[in-house]
Amino acid sequence: MTATTQDHAHHEAEPTGLKRWLVTTNHKDIGSMYLLFSLAMFLVGGAMALVIRAELFQPGLQVVDPYFFNQMTTMHALVMIFGAVMPAFTGLANWMIPLMVGAPDMALPRMNNWSFWLLPFGFAILLSTLFMPGGGPAGGWTMYPPLMLQTGTAFPFVIFAIHVLGISSIMGSINVIATILNMRAPGMTLMKMPLFVWTWLITAYLMIAVMPVLAGAITMLLTDQYFGTTFFSAAGGGDPVLYQHIFWFFGHPEVYILILPAFGIISTIIPAFTRKPLFGYSSMVYATASIAFLSFIVWAHHMFTVGMPLAGQLFFMYATMLIAVPTGVKVFNWVATMWRGAMTFETPMLFALAFVFLFTIGGFSGLMLAIAPADFQYHDTYFVVAHFHYVLVTGAVFAILAAAYYWLPKWTGHMYSERLGQWHFWLSVIFVNVLFFPQHFLGLAGMPRRIPDYSVQFADWNMISSIGGFGFGFAQLIFVWLLYKCIRGGQKAEARAWEGAEGLEWEVPSPAPHHTFDTPPVVR
Amino acid sequence: MRMTTANGLIGSMALALFSTTASADLGLINMTRGVTESSRQIYDLHMTIFSITVAIGLLVFGAMFYSIFRHRKARGVKPAKFHHSTAVEIVWTVIPLGILVAMAVPATQTLIDLDDTSESEMTVKVTGYQWFWGYEYMDEDVQFLSRLDVDSDRARRLGSGVEPASVDNYLQNVDKRLVLPVDTKIRFQITAADVIHSWWMPDLGWKKDAIPGFVNETWTRIDEPGVYRGRCAELCGRDHGFMPIVVEAVEKDEFQAWLAEQRGETGATADAAETNEDEQVGDALASR
Ligand SMILES: [Cu+2]
Numbered sequence: 135m136t137a138t139t140q141d142h143a144h145h146e147a148e149p150t151g152l153k154r155w156l157v158t159t160n161h162k163d164i165g166s167m168y169l170l171f172s173l174a175m176f177l178v179g180g181a182m183a184l185v186i187r188a189e190l191f192q193p194g195l196q197v198v199d200p201y202f203f204n205q206m207t208t209m210h211a212l213v214m215i216f217g218a219v220m221p222a223f224t225g226l227a228n229w230m231i232p233l234m235v236g237a238p239d240m241a242l243p244r245m246n247n248w249s250f251w252l253l254p255f256g257f258a259i260l261l262s263t264l265f266m267p268g269g270g271p272a273g274g275w276t277m278y279p280p281l282m283l284q285t286g287t288a289f290p291f292v293i294f295a296i297h298v299l300g301i302s303s304i305m306g307s308i309n310v311i312a313t314i315l316n317m318r319a320p321g322m323t324l325m326k327m328p329l330f331v332w333t334w335l336i337t338a339y340l341m342i343a344v345m346p347v348l349a350g351a352i353t354m355l356l357t358d359q360y361f362g363t364t365f366f367s368a369a370g371g372g373d374p375v376l377y378q379h380i381f382w383f384f385g386h387p388e389v390y391i392l393i394l395p396a397f398g399i400i401s402t403i404i405p406a407f408t409r410k411p412l413f414g415y416s417s418m419v420y421a422t423a424s425i426a427f428l429s430f431i432v433w434a435h436h437m438f439t440v441g442m443p444l445a446g447q448l449f450f451m452y453a454t455m456l457i458a459v460p461t462g463v464k465v466f467n468w469v470a471t472m473w474r475g476a477m478t479f480e481t482p483m484l485f486a487l488a489f490v491f492l493f494t495i496g497g498f499s500g501l502m503l504a505i506a507p508a509d510f511q512y513h514d515t516y517f518v519v520a521h522f523h524y525v526l527v528t529g530a531v532f533a534i535l536a537a538a539y540y541w542l543p544k545w546t547g548h549m550y551s552e553r554l555g556q557w558h559f560w561l562s563v564i565f566v567n568v569l570f571f572p573q574h575f576l577g578l579a580g581m582p583r584r585i586p587d588y589s590v591q592f593a594d595w596n597m598i599s600s601i602g603g604f605g606f607g608f609a610q611l612i613f614v615w616l617l618y619k620c621i622r623g624g625q626k627a628e629a630r631a632w633e634g635a636e637g638l639e640w641e642v643p644s645p646a647p648h649h650t651f652d653t654p655p656v657v658r
Numbered sequence: 659m660r661m662t663t664a665n666g667l668i669g670s671m672a673l674a675l676f677s678t679t680a681s682a683d684l685g686l687i688n689m690t691r692g693v694t695e696s697s698r699q700i701y702d703l704h705m706t707i708f709s710i711t712v713a714i715g716l717l718v719f720g721a722m723f724y725s726i727f728r729h730r731k732a733r734g735v736k737p738a739k740f741h742h743s744t745a746v747e748i749v750w751t752v753i754p755l756g757i758l759v760a761m762a763v764p765a766t767q768t769l770i771d772l773d774d775t776s777e778s779e780m781t782v783k784v785t786g787y788q789w790f791w792g793y794e795y796m797d798e799d800v801q802f803l804s805r806l807d808v809d810s811d812r813a814r815r816l817g818s819g820v821e822p823a824s825v826d827n828y829l830q831n832v833d834k835r836l837v838l839p840v841d842t843k844i845r846f847q848i849t850a851a852d853v854i855h856s857w858w859m860p861d862l863g864w865k866k867d868a869i870p871g872f873v874n875e876t877w878t879r880i881d882e883p884g885v886y887r888g889r890c891a892e893l894c895g896r897d898h899g900f901m902p903i904v905v906e907a908v909e910k911d912e913f914q915a916w917l918a919e920q921r922g923e924t925g926a927t928a929d930a931a932e933t934n935e936d937e938q939v940g941d942a943l944a945s946r
Contacts, residue, residue: 193822193829195814201896274893280870281853281895368871374854375869409731411741439856439891440867441874444773448766455758459751466750469722474738476731487726491719498711505761507696507768508704510864511689514856514891575687580860582891585899587814589829590822591683 156251159243160648161228164250166545168225169538171253173614175217176531178261180607182210187569187603190596195587203586204272205264211275215392216299217257219526222534223395224249224306227334230541231310233639233646234328236319236655241312249305256298263288263295274584276385277352279366279377283359290360293352300345307338307345314338319638321657325416328637332419333398336426340387340394343430348384351377375440382433390429393525394422396493396533397464400486402637403540404468407483408475409634414467421460421467428457438509447506454504458497465494480632481555485536488563489529496524499574514584517577523570528563535562535613542620543627547645550620554612561609568602690860693882693907697863699768707761714754772864775877778845782838786848786855786868786890789897793836796847800920806900807831814900829899830887835906839913840880848874856892859903865891880907 149157158164185206189197198206228246232239240246263270268286271277277292285292314335318327327335354377357363364370366377397418405412412418434442434450442450468490477483499521503512512518535558542550572595577583581592588596627644638657642650691701729735785792787803794801806814810829813820822828838844848857850868858865862878865888888903908916 194818194820195816199816200899204893204896204898272895278854278893281893284853284895368869373872375872408729408737410737410739413740414742414747417742417747439865440869441872444769447769447773451765451769452762455762458758459754462754463747463751465718469718469725470746472722472725472729474735474740475725475729476735476737477726477729478731487722490722494715494718498715501711502704502707505703505707505765507700507765507772508707510772510866511700511704511860513865514858514893578689579683579686580690580888582858582889582899584893587822587829587899589827591686593823594684595686 157247159239159247161232161240161243161246162545162646162648164240164246165225165227165229167250168221168228168253171250172218172222172225172534173617175213175221175257177610177614179210179213179218180610182206182213184603184607186210187600189586190588191600192597193588193590193593198586200586201269201272204274204584205270207584208271208274209261209264212260212271212296213257214526215275215388216296216303217253219392219530219534220303221253223334223337223392224303226330226395226399226534226537226541227306227310229545230639231313231331231334232317233544233642233650234331234637235314235317235322236638236651236657237313237317238649238651238654240309241317242309245305246309249302249309252298252302252305256295256302259291259298260295263291266291276378276381277355278381279355279358279374282355290356293356296352297349300349303341304345307341310334310338311342319651319654319657325419326657328398329401329412329415329418329422330395330398333394333401333422336422337391337394340391340426340429344384344387344391347380348388351380351384354380375437378437378440379434382436383430385436386433387426387429389522389525390425392530393493394426396489396530397422399533399537399540400468400489403482403486403536404471404490406540406632406634406636407480407486408472408477410471410475412467413470413473414463417463418467421463424460425457428453428460432457435504435506435509438506439513451504451506455501458501458504461497465490465497478633480539481550481552481559482536482540484556484559484563485532485539488559489532489536492524492528492532492563492567496521496529499524512577514582515577516573516581516583519583520570520573520577523573527570528566532562538617540632541639542617543631544639544644544646546621546624547627548620548624549627549631550616550624554616554619558609558612558616561612562606565602565605565609569599569606570602572596572599572602692861692863693880693884693886694862694878695881696768696772696878697861699764699771700863703765703768706764710757710761714757772876775845775875778843778877780839780842781845781847782836783847783849784857784868786850786852786857786894786901788852788895789890789901791832791836791857791890791901791903792851795917798917798921800917802834802920804832804834804836804904806902807833811900827887830889830902830904832902832904835885835904837906837908837913837916838880839910840883840907842910842913843877843879845875845877848876853894854892855890855894855901857888857903858891859886859888859905861886861888862905867892880905883907883909 155167189203266287270288271285271292273282273285314331354365358365364372366372366374401412401418432450432454435454438447503509503521539555576592576595581588629643630640631644638655689701689704691698781796783794783796790803790805792803809825810831812818813822813825848866848868850870852870855868856865857868866874866876884907886905890898890901
């Protein structure tokens with residue numbers, strides 16, 4: 135692959151200071167804002183998690199009222215999903231997709247600006263509900279009626295905030311699709327695209343398909359509350375379970391929205407530090423597409439206990455088990471990529487390896503959860519909490535951290551401190567397992583999720599889990615410090631910051647100039 | 659889980675570490691086998707799928723760590739160039755598919771068994787309220803509410819100063835137990851009065867959602883007399899964590915005697931008791 139790069143001087147005088155960030159249409163500026171916003175939300179959501187873990191440190195209520203505890207579990211999830219993980223992926227897409235496909239910018243730069251700036255407003259509304267009479271939402275991030283309808287003043291604000299975040303995601307997705315389909319450099323056919331671009335293309339389609347479904351579900355909640363409809367009330371001929379079907383029709387593809395771009399990141403980083411091409415590129419693409427397709431027909435595995443007909447339970451069990459096949463293919467491909475490579479273990483690679491190991495553990499517990507009769511025991515316990523934190527924290531979040539370390543030299547022009555990076559990795563990977571592994575035991579032994587207090591036989595593992603939680607939380611401050619130092623200065627990064635790194639983004643200087651690929655490179 | 663030697667060892671080591679806690683339970687790491695045929699089937703399914711994942715895990719992680727130790731640049735290896743192999747890729751698509759089909763067969767059988775509520779000998783109606791349970795023995799004229807016991811309720815208040823470990827069965831005791839006969843196929847009809855709850859009794863092997871306006875059916879047949887403890891499993895508001903379930907399984911004749919006693923007790927004042935209960939429910943709903 136060869137490429138030519140032209141770095142023009144600025145075409146015109148551009149605004150500086152605050153205004154530069156407010157009105158920017160530059161994909162790199164917007165990408166940076168997405169990433170920093172996501173980091174801020176990660177810390178906010180993490181603080182909420184620490185409130186939860188502090189209350190669960192020992193039996194009895196010591197720290198918060200149960201109702202506030204429920205607000206914390208609800209908000210922690212909403213903030214982490216919509217504020218931390220999704221914007222981080224969108225930030226990475228903004229920064230990297232134009233660089234990876236050889237485009238000068240995103241296809242729709244003004245919309246790009248708006249889709250970012252909706253986020254701070256959406257979250258200002260969402261977080262402000264914590265201070266409203268009756269407190270914030272406390273019915274879980276799934277917002278099941280009738281419980282959700284008991285929310286106080288916060289109710290319409292929560293729904294409005296989620297609409298705003300949904301609009302932002304949809305616009306971001308449209309932008310990604312338009313960029314990938316129209317702005318690839320000459321010679322870059324679809325099957326030559328980097329896997330990060332592929333996984334994002336598929337993710338973007340998933341988002342466009344399901345975010346409106348979520349919007350529909352919560353709008354029906356709104357009309358049930360204020361306009362006399364009874365979609366979800368048996369008293370008026372509706373059905374509370376109907377909401378769950380609609381929600382999970384969004385919710386299951388959503389979990390793949392949170393993990394497919396991570397697959398793309400890992401498929402980029404492992405070859406770079408193995409110095410060997412990715413094993414099974416095309417099967418990776420097909421596996422991603424199959425997972426995306428299957429994600430639409432498995433939603434009711436979140437609802438095995440609602441009392442579905444037998445045939446429904448069987449269908450959703452079989453379909454869910456099938457997902458293990460393409461997911462397995464991905465893991466096997468990553469291991470085959472490592473096989474007979476020449477590996478080195480810089481921080482991005484360490485996070486990527488931890489991803490493969492720990493995400494797979496989350497995949498295994500997912501396979502166990504797919505077995506419907508066993509799910510009658512697992513459902514709504516800490517086993518489920520352990521499962522989705524393995525795929526979301528050691529999965530999605532670890533992939534995002536790996537990506538940040540991998541591309542920081544390109545973004546800032548400086549190498550980060552490898553020593554701090556190693557500290558961050560090892561503390562994170564140890565504490566995250568102390569935090570989440572015992573939760574498997576708690577769930578199997580009978581501890582339900584979303585409870586502020588528990589009977590004493592669960593005390594020990596909860597205490598260990600809380601210690602892990604605080605350790606993991608504070609370890610993230612190392613990353614904040616490392617990031618600050620890396621932006622401010624450090625060893626100068628070369629254009630190709632990593633020996634084994636492949637792709638157009640490494641053809642431009644580090645830091646990537648404000649404008650790149652004004653003239654498209656030619657990909658052979 | 660029956661404590662294996664290894665578990666016991668880790669457990670007792672941890673016991674020494676955490677000697678401050680009255681009942682250290684680091685050995686408590688697995689699903690219960692329960693006391694019904696279905697719960698044992700479910701436990702076996704759980705252990706089978708768990709073993710399969712462990713076996714696959716050993717293979718995959720074994721290859722991965724072998725590679726990490728052998729195929730590192732520091733050892734001066736030159737990277738290979740291969741990047742796909744259709745044969746290998748077909749193999750590792752088809753073999754997992756086979757394993758899944760093998761796993762689906764017993765899972766399907768268990769699911770079919772659990773779904774069959776026919777030929778049940780008695781029916782208990784379970785109603786979830788914010789935040790307690792109501793039980794009704796159908797056609798027996800016996801019904802009552804079951805709440806968190808007073809001692810736990812006092813201890814669980816924020817800053818109560820009561821040490822949870824000092825309370826007998828903290829958060830898993832109720833004021834009135836659900837008494838059930840052993841060796842009897844019991845059908846449950848589960849519903850709710852306000853929001854969704856979920857009636858979960860690990861020793862019976864399942865939980866079932868209690869949904870307002872709808873009735874879910876399931877069944878059990880308890881093998882051994884004893885006291886079994888469970889809890890609400892679906893987030894249902896402020897006191898979701900404080901609505902335990904206690905089942906007391908007794909011999910059939912003992913159960914008949916208990917039923918008669920309940921009817922005798924409430925016989926004269928049945929109407930009064932009912933009104934009183936309705937009022938309680940009404941109050942609870944109004945005060946939320
Ligand atoms: Cu409940």
